[in-house]
Amino acid sequence: MTSDAHLNELGHSLKARRGVLSPRTVGLPDSGGRRRVTGLRRDEVALLAGISTDYYTRLEQGRVQPSAPVLATLARVLHLDDDERDHLFRLAGRQTVRPRRDAVQQVQPQLRRLLDDLTATPGVVIGRRTDVLAWNGPAAGLFTDFATVPRNKRNCVRILFTDPRMRTLFADWRTVARDAVARLRMLAAGYPDDPRLSGLVGELSVLDGDFAQWWADRHLPAHSTGTRRLRHPVAGDLVLDRETLTCGTDPDQTLVVWTAEPGSASYDGLHRLASHTAGPA
Known part of the structure; x- marks a missing residue:
């Protein structure tokens, strides 16, 4: 005591x-x-x-x-x-718990190969802290050139809140952002002693009033899939389905892909975008 x-x-x-x-x-x-x-x-x-x-x-x-x-x-x-x-x-009166010094998380080779084979489907590999570990050309064309983002800031939630282009790209940005906060809360609950996760939450709470408000809301729902509407300067108006697949060899890595109904205008838009971003990222 x-x-x-x-x-x-x-x-x-x-x-x-x-x-x-x-x-x-x-x-x-x-x-x-x-x-x-x-x-x-x-x-x-x-x-x-x-x-x-x-x-x-x-x-x-x-x-x-x-x-x-x-x-x-x-x-x-x-x-x-x-x-x-x-x-x-x-x-x-607490036992000292030293912060874990994690090695830099690397994308699994099979996910990297799968990304490279998705020539017209945007895909990214997300790590344990919502870090962007890998991406393909269509994803870079759809969202942003991740290679230009410093590695320690290459985080999908951080990009969503700090890159002003995301607010015009997503027609329903507030819904997408609230969903991202809810998923981040679930992740943080599983790693309560992770200093990088708590640092990300602290940074975004200071930088963005919406993030701070939504983080304080304990009743935000989270969805692993969903249909999103985007307004893209090259591909045009898109209606895309988001799907998340967990890596079998490393459950802390997920592959997120965005697809469109074959024959739809969105499907044609993705292929038009792919022609501008040919080749692996």
């Missing part, structure tokens, strides 16, 4: 740490104007950590014992080193 003294010291440590960090240090926009508090505000730390401001306030007041995943996220948000992180866990 953690004593009140330890929880109070935990709260003082959190408060002191946020007081020495600037918004720019943690990736928040800096307006350049004078701030009423030194360092970060409580609501800024809470937003980056994906918790409510009220809960974080009670943490600083020593009124609540945080879980290990919350501590791990706060340690990342506050840029603590390993010793400072361990001290935070000890004060909270």
Whole structure:
């Protein structure tokens, strides 16, 4: 059982740490104007950590014992080193869990071959954090040239919210984006200690008000398939079906393909697009 003294010291440590960090240090926009508090505000730390401001306030007041995943996220948000992180866990009476250093996820060879064989069907391979691991020419032509996106930012949810072209490409962008947030929530629930996932959520919560609002909504439905309407400058108006296939050798990789009814205008549009993007990506 953690004593009140330890929880109070935990709260003082959190408060002191946020007081020495600037918004720019943690990736928040800096307006350049004078701030009423030194360092970060409580609501800024809470937003980056994906918790409510009220809960974080009670943490600083020593009124609540945080879980290990919350501590791990706060340690990342506050840029603590390993010793400072361990001290935070000890004060909270939690066992220290060091963040897992995952190797860079690589696309499975059979998925890469399958992508290259899909000459007129857009396809992408999505990894465990919704990272884009691989794509074919039609997918690059339909969505964006993924090769121009830095690898550490080549994430389908991040692109959906930060690339302004996505908002005009998808006729029902808000529906698509809400669905993506719901799927990301389900993924994050399966990997509560993943610092990169929590970092993605924190970054998008700061950058986009819609994301922050939808992330706070615990009742968003998620759909693995669905029909979407797109407005493409080359292929024209498209009605496409989205299908997700899980890799048998690595369940953390999924192949997502977009297809159209044979003989339809959308089917012809995909083939017209393929003629502009011939060859593997």
